[in-house]
Amino acid sequence: MLRGLLVATSLLLIGCNGFPKDPEHTLDQVRNGTLIVGYSANPPWVVKTANGPTGTEVALVEAFARTLPAQIQWRNDTEQNLFEALEHRQVHVVVAGLTDQNPWKEKVAFTRPYQEVGKEKHVLASIQGENAFIVALERFLHQQEATLPPSVQP
C-alpha cells in the first residue's frame, strides 16, 4: 500500500498539468465560453452605473475573463441572492467588495485575499469545491497583486 501510494503521488506530482480538477468542470465550461459574474454595488470595489458595473473588482474580473478567454455575462442582485446563486452553481464568481470575514465562507469558496486594506482582507467568492477554477482565479489574482495599488481608500 505504501509503495503504491508513493508511486501514485509522484505520478500525480509529475503529471500535475490539469491538477487539481473540477468536480463539475466549471473551468472547462467557462474557457472559450461565458463567465457568469454576479455583482452587488459596494463602491469603490463595485460601482453600478447605467452602462453596467465598474470599479476595482469589476476591472479585475474583466482582466481575468480575458486570460481564459471568456465572455462575461453580468448579473446584478443582492449579496444574499448572489451567494444562493453561487451555492446552486448558477453564477461562477461574485464581486461585492467582500472580505474574508463574511459568514458565507462555509457555503461558498472565498479566494485568497487579493488585497489588504487596513485590517480588511478583500476576496472574491466562487463555487465551493471547483478547485481547478479557484486555483486559476487565485493564480490570476496573485499575478495582479504587484499592479494593484497597495491600499485603496474607500
Add this chain to the structure above:
Amino acid sequence: MKQLVRFEYPPELVPAFRQARRLEWLTIAYLISTAALMYLTMGQSQAMKTAWFEDLLSLTPAISFHIATRVILRSPNEDFPYGYHRAVSIAYLCSSVALFAVGGFLLLDSATTLLKAEHPTIGTVVIAGHQIWLGYLMIAALLWGTFPALYLGKEKLPLAKQLHEKNLYTDAEMNKADWMTASAAILGILGIGMGWWWADAAAAIFIAFDIVRDGFTNLRQAVFDLMNQAPKTVDDQKPDPLLDRVRETLAAQPWVKDFTFRLREEGHIYLGEGFVVPTEVSDQLAQQLEDTARQIEQLDWRIHEFLLTPVRELTKQERA
C-alpha cells in the same frame, strides 16, 4: 494493614522500561509537530480534519503512559496498601475512551458531509513568492504523519509485550492507526485533486471506522481489566499462558490433593490466590504453603503476590 512490597520492573527489564519512556517522549514531540503541520495546512478538507483530530487524540496514550509510570513507582502505604499499579489500568481506560469517542464523532461528521454533498475547496497559498496548490502542502504534511509513526509503532510493540503494558500496546496500535489515517487522507486529497469531491469524506469515514473499532476493542478490555477479568495477553487478548504454568506448579506439589486458584491484573502486574486441599495436615503445612506460594511468585516477575489458603475440600463448582 499489610502492604505489598515495593515493586518495580526487575533489573533485566529496566532497559526496556527506559527505552519505552524515551520512545513515549519522542512520540509526544512527534505528534505535536504533526498536529501543528496539519493545522497549518488543513483548509476545508474533511479527511485532513479527521487526521488532525486523530493526531491530537493519539497523544492520550503517550501522556497517560508518562503519568501512570510515574504514579506506579510510588510505594504502597496505609491508604494504598496494594500500591498504585492500577494507575496503568486507569491510563488504559482513558486512552480507550478517548479513542472510541472521537472515532464516533468523526464517523458522524464525515457521514453528514457526504450526505450533504459538500464539495471541499482547496485553494492556493503563496510561499516565498511561489504559488502552490494547498493540496500538495497537505500531502507533504501528511507524509510526515506516516513513516515516523510506522517506526515508533514497530519499536513499541515488543517493549509492550515484554513489560506487559497494555497502555503502551494501545499506543503502538495508535501509531499504526496514525500512519493508516495519514495514508487514507493523502488518497482523499489526491481524490479531490482528481475532481472526486466525495473521495475526501469517504477517506475520512474509512479512517473513522478503523478508529472506532480500535477504540471499542480497547475500551472493552480496559473495563474488563478493572472488573478483574482473568489475565489476558497484551497483544491478542487471549488467556495468558502464565495461568497454565501456575496450574502446573500447583499440580506438581506432592502435598496438594486438590486445588483451585485465580489471578487478576492490577495494571501491569498480577495478584492472585490459590485454595489447596492438603493430602494430610502436618506440622509442615505452614512451611509448605509458604514455599509453594513463593515458587509461584517466582514463575514470572508479573506475579507480584500469590496467597495460598488451605481448605478442607473444594466443591465441583469451585474447581471449575
